[in-house]
Amino acid sequence: MLGNVYINAAYIFAAAFFVLGLKLLGKPSTARKGNLLSAIGMLIAIVATLLSYDIVSWNWILVGAAIGMVVGVAASRLIAMTAMPEMVAVFNGLGGGASLLVGWVALFGSVDLFISITAMISMVIGGMTFSGSAIAWGKLSETITSRALVFAGQRFVNSAILIALVVCVVMFVLEPASDSPYLYAVIGLALLLGIMAVIPIGGADMPVVISLLNSYSGLAACAAGFAINNVILIVSGSLVGAAGFILTNIMCKAMNRSLPNVLFSGFGAAKATTKVDGEVNPISAEDATLILEAASSVAFVPGYGMAVAQAQHVLCELGELLEDHGTEVSYAIHPVAGRMPGHMNVLLAEANVSYDQLIEMNDINPRLESIDVAVVIGANDVVNPAARTDENSPIYGMPIINVDQAKTVFVLKRTMASGFAGIDNPLFFGANTRMLFGDAKASISAMISEFKG
Amino acid sequence: MEVIFLALILVLSIFLGFELISKVPSTLHTPLMSGANAISGITLVGALLAAGAGAASPLLATVLGVVAVTFATINVVGGYLVTDRMLGMFKKRGAKK
Numbered sequence: 414m415l416g417n418v419y420i421n422a423a424y425i426f427a428a429a430f431f432v433l434g435l436k437l438l439g440k441p442s443t444a445r446k447g448n449l450l451s452a453i454g455m456l457i458a459i460v461a462t463l464l465s466y467d468i469v470s471w472n473w474i475l476v477g478a479a480i481g482m483v484v485g486v487a488a489s490r491l492i493a494m495t496a497m498p499e500m501v502a503v504f505n506g507l508g509g510g511a512s513l514l515v516g517w518v519a520l521f522g523s524v525d526l527f528i529s530i531t532a533m534i535s536m537v538i539g540g541m542t543f544s545g546s547a548i549a550w551g552k553l554s555e556t557i558t559s560r561a562l563v564f565a566g567q568r569f570v571n572s573a574i575l576i577a578l579v580v581c582v583v584m585f586v587l588e589p590a591s592d593s594p595y596l597y598a599v600i601g602l603a604l605l606l607g608i609m610a611v612i613p614i615g616g617a618d619m620p621v622v623i624s625l626l627n628s629y630s631g632l633a634a635c636a637a638g639f640a641i642n643n644v645i646l647i648v649s650g651s652l653v654g655a656a657g658f659i660l661t662n663i664m665c666k667a668m669n670r671s672l673p674n675v676l677f678s679g680f681g682a683a684k685a686t687t688k689v690d691g692e693v694n695p696i697s698a699e700d701a702t703l704i705l706e707a708a709s710s711v712a713f714v715p716g717y718g719m720a721v722a723q724a725q726h727v728l729c730e731l732g733e734l735l736e737d738h739g740t741e742v743s744y745a746i747h748p749v750a751g752r753m754p755g756h757m758n759v760l761l762a763e764a765n766v767s768y769d770q771l772i773e774m775n776d777i778n779p780r781l782e783s784i785d786v787a788v789v790i791g792a793n794d795v796v797n798p799a800a801r802t803d804e805n806s807p808i809y810g811m812p813i814i815n816v817d818q819a820k821t822v823f824v825l826k827r828t829m830a831s832g833f834a835g836i837d838n839p840l841f842f843g844a845n846t847r848m849l850f851g852d853a854k855a856s857i858s859a860m861i862s863e864f865k866g
Numbered sequence: 867m868e869v870i871f872l873a874l875i876l877v878l879s880i881f882l883g884f885e886l887i888s889k890v891p892s893t894l895h896t897p898l899m900s901g902a903n904a905i906s907g908i909t910l911v912g913a914l915l916a917a918g919a920g921a922a923s924p925l926l927a928t929v930l931g932v933v934a935v936t937f938a939t940i941n942v943v944g945g946y947l948v949t950d951r952m953l954g955m956f957k958k959r960g961a962k963k
Contacts, residue, residue, distance in 0.1 A: 630903065637909055
């Protein structure tokens with residue numbers, strides 16, 4: 414059994430491993446090692462805690478840990494890469510839920526003002542993370558509609574919940590007791606607020622929500638650390654909180670919107686008015702293949718539609734065929750393409766695309782004018798030139814991948830339906846644009862067999 | 867004094883977090899997020915202390931602690947493994963299967 418000094422010494426080591434691990438996670442070549450180091454840090458923290466004087470009963474811990482291990486291992490092995498956004502949402506939610514419970518248990522001991530306030534904070538943030546992640550999971554897995562759910566008086570209702578929550582927190586802190594009715598009210602209201610906060614957010618804004626929930630799960634752990642006076646929780650929780658916040662910020666910038674705008678506007682629920690008229694030029698898979706064969710450089714621009722059609726593997730096969738043919742192939746990836754930060758990169762990496770071929774928006778844009786064919790697969794709003802040209806467009810000012818500047822653009826699309834934002838895309842009517850209608854996977858497979866044949 | 871000390875740790879950790887993450891390429895955003903998420907499972911440490919307090923704490927506290935241990939273990943174990951699985955797929959040309 415270890416005394417406090419040894420435990421805290423172990424926590425310092427754990428914190429160092431976390432910091433080092435996060436640093437190495439920032440480079441593709443060292444990322445895997447970084448994750449391993451961070452896992453070692455976690456192991457050190459857990460073992461040190463288990464050896465402390467404070468733990469006197471093991472049986473229940475073993476039960477909980479065994480269930481957690483089995484579920485965790487199974488989930489991480491069985492989950493399909495395309496389902497990664499909802500997986501991350503579930504893990505976020507469980508972390509938040511655990512912090513809620515840790516804060517709650519802290520109230521059973523001797524409680525002073527500081528503990529009751531910090532426990533309340535960890536319960537509120539943890540509860541919101543838990544229920545908010547549950548809704549995010551539902552939206553991402555299409556268990557519930559991924560559209561933004563907006564109703565009249567929503568802001569009024571949410572403000573009322575928030576005020577009631579603050580009142581209950583204050584009432585509890587004034588007279589803290591582990592069986593106070595205000596305690597249960599706080600838990601209920603925090604869970605309700607988490608649901609209400611995520612409901613009005615539409616599918617394409619999910620990258621922001623997931624990073625924000627990620628940040629919350631860290632902050633909840635951090636607050637729980639204050640409540641139980643544990644340094645490693647504070648350090649790691651705030652590291653994660655800061656990291657999640659940075660990602661949130663990057664995602665908002667990539668959509669040229671502020672965080673409040675994403676959270677409260679119910680974007681995607683409103684119908685835009687700008688209409689584009691013009692002729693679209695359809696193309697067959699045979700003709701598209703002929704043009705691809707003649708091209709010396711091709712850029713693929715994937716979006717959420719690629720994930721839906723599960724087209725990443727055939728896309729990679731087509732890319733490799735083109736490369737063997739001597740074509741320069743790159744994959745241009747918008748920061749908010751898909752349903753979570755970096756979603757497209759993970760799918761393409763799964764399909765064996767080399768990571769040095771995955772090009773960020775700001776690096777590909779200056780080169781697009783010299784690219785022969787840009788192939789848009791299931792992306793819409795992130796390649797909509799209206800963001801550059803049409804001041805009335807709801808996405809005006811959002812940085813996009815300027816595929817319209819490439820010599821030829823292929824758009825693989827099921828129908829002419831508009832994208833998530835519900836706005837027409839002038840790209841489809843461009844003189845250099847050819848529309849290849851049909852399921853993206855089927856279209857690409859058709860091109861592959863044409864190419865081989 | 868204790869509170870000031872903890873607050874200092876909080877502020878420094880937040881700055882460190884900002885510094886560490888701000889330069890990560892977007893290619894790695896998903897593994898970074900899920901790796902960070904696994905770290906937020908550190909709340910498991912608190913959960914272990916809550917579940918292991920034994921007869922000294924009320925039954926409800928132990929039950930809540932055990933549920934917390936289960937949640938946090940899923941978060942930690944699943945988070946690290948899935949991140950590793952994802953990162954294992956990021957390969958450079960030449961290293962392909």
